[in-house]
Amino acid sequence: MPGVERCGTRVGQNLIRSGMGAQSYGSKSNALPAAEKAGDAERLWTALKRDFEIFLRVENRMSSNSVEAYMHDVSLLADYAIARQIAPTRVTTRDIETLLRELGEDDVLGPRSQARLLSGVRKFFHYLTFIDAVGEDPTSLIDPPKLGQHLPEVLSVEEVNAMEAAIDLSSPLGHRNLAIVEVLFSCGLRVSELCALRMSRIFWQEGFIRVIGKGNKERLVPIGDVALHDIQNYLTQRRGWRKVPANEDTLFVSQQGKPISRVMVFYIVRDLVAKAGIRKPVSPHTLRHSFATELVRGGADLRVVQAMLGHESIVTTEMYTHLSREHLREALMKYHPRGERK
Numbered sequence: 463m464p465g466v467e468r469c470g471t472r473v474g475q476n477l478i479r480s481g482m483g484a485q486s487y488g489s490k491s492n493a494l495p496a497a498e499k500a501g502d503a504e505r506l507w508t509a510l511k512r513d514f515e516i517f518l519r520v521e522n523r524m525s526s527n528s529v530e531a532y533m534h535d536v537s538l539l540a541d542y543a544i545a546r547q548i549a550p551t552r553v554t555t556r557d558i559e560t561l562l563r564e565l566g567e568d569d570v571l572g573p574r575s576q577a578r579l580l581s582g583v584r585k586f587f588h589y590l591t592f593i594d595a596v597g598e599d600p601t602s603l604i605d606p607p608k609l610g611q612h613l614p615e616v617l618s619v620e621e622v623n624a625m626e627a628a629i630d631l632s633s634p635l636g637h638r639n640l641a642i643v644e645v646l647f648s649c650g651l652r653v654s655e656l657c658a659l660r661m662s663r664i665f666w667q668e669g670f671i672r673v674i675g676k677g678n679k680e681r682l683v684p685i686g687d688v689a690l691h692d693i694q695n696y697l698t699q700r701r702g703w704r705k706v707p708a709n710e711d712t713l714f715v716s717q718q719g720k721p722i723s724r725v726m727v728f729y730i731v732r733d734l735v736a737k738a739g740i741r742k743p744v745s746p747h748t749l750r751h752s753f754a755t756e757l758v759r760g761g762a763d764l765r766v767v768q769a770m771l772g773h774e775s776i777v778t779t780e781m782y783t784h785l786s787r788e789h790l791r792e793a794l795m796k797y798h799p800r801g802e803r804k
Contacts, residue, residue: 503549507540510550514589523677525654527724535582538565550590555600558583562607573607580606614751614781621740622647622752628737634703634717637696639730641689642714642722646731646746648689649673650753650771653724653746659713661697666690675772683770751782758782 515533518524524532542561543553562580565571571579584601591599617625622643629640646656655673663672669690670682693713700707705719714722727746735744750771757767768779 503547504544506549506551507544510590510595511536511540513593514586517589525676527654528676531578532582532585535579536586538579539583539586551596553587553600555603558600558604562604566607577606580604615742615744615748616755617647617740617744617748617752619756621738622749624738624740625731625734628734634699637692637699638714639734641692641696642727642730643734643749644689644692645685646749647753648686649683650750650757651683652676652750652772653727655772656727656746657714657722657724660711661713662711664690664693664713673772676774679772681769681772754779754782 511533514536515529518529518532539553539558539561540550543550543557548557558580562571562576565579566573566576580601584599587596587599587601590596626640626643629643630636631640642656645651645659646653649671651659651673652675655675658674659671664685665671669685669687671685673681673683675681700715703717703719705717707715707719709721712721716722716726724746731744731746731749754767754771757770758764764776764779764783767782768776771779773779
């Protein structure tokens, strides 16, 4: 496996070999034997967390944001275990269940966040199993918390139009912000994909953009004439800025010439939502949900929507069929004479 030693770093290997290695995951006490040094558990956590981070970046080719999320999940378990002198190779099913229960009881994490935490911890133990640091996975017997059906918030076409109408096109950043909103809505990009767009990946005549998604996977996404027109207007305006972009191929940049950040896109969207008088929680990802929902409502094949969104599994895309059904029900209740009880 490139970039990752099969049993982690030498520190991790030595600590594992010193007697803190794999064990069966019963319910017996996990306190380290008194003969072991107090700092061994913490040192092994540090070593294996470092190896796991390298594994995610090099082998799984995850984005920085995904790696950060996984490492946050594992760090919560590590803090809990270190406080109790439990090495990562001695964590049991009961330990993880106790952590989840305590975080839930203290209202630190809701059911959805607990499920996310379990997913991250499970990935970590899959890795430890792979490098033979543990004999079996202590998360294998844990069911994720039951979640109610959560449908994402979406914007109507009218609401997106209201956001775009709220943009002052006479301002230095007006056309850039309009192009950002239009590309998010008409192409369904993740905000990280938007920030990484390059002008060399826009095929103007063909009406496609090449997008680098999760795991550095490429896909071609259709882009409409409206979005292309907005991008052209933005580039014309950008030529008048004083600062030349550090990388002229980067599509969306700040006035200082630096690539635009995810946080900045979030602020742009939030500001426009407020100016448009929209009273619902909206983020850049809401525009992606809205893009997919409009496609499904219009009758687009689910496999086509999956390809455009870059979803690895069709199951993820299927949630938009629920949104579409909800839209149909709302239409029935509103317009059919027998739809709503008097």
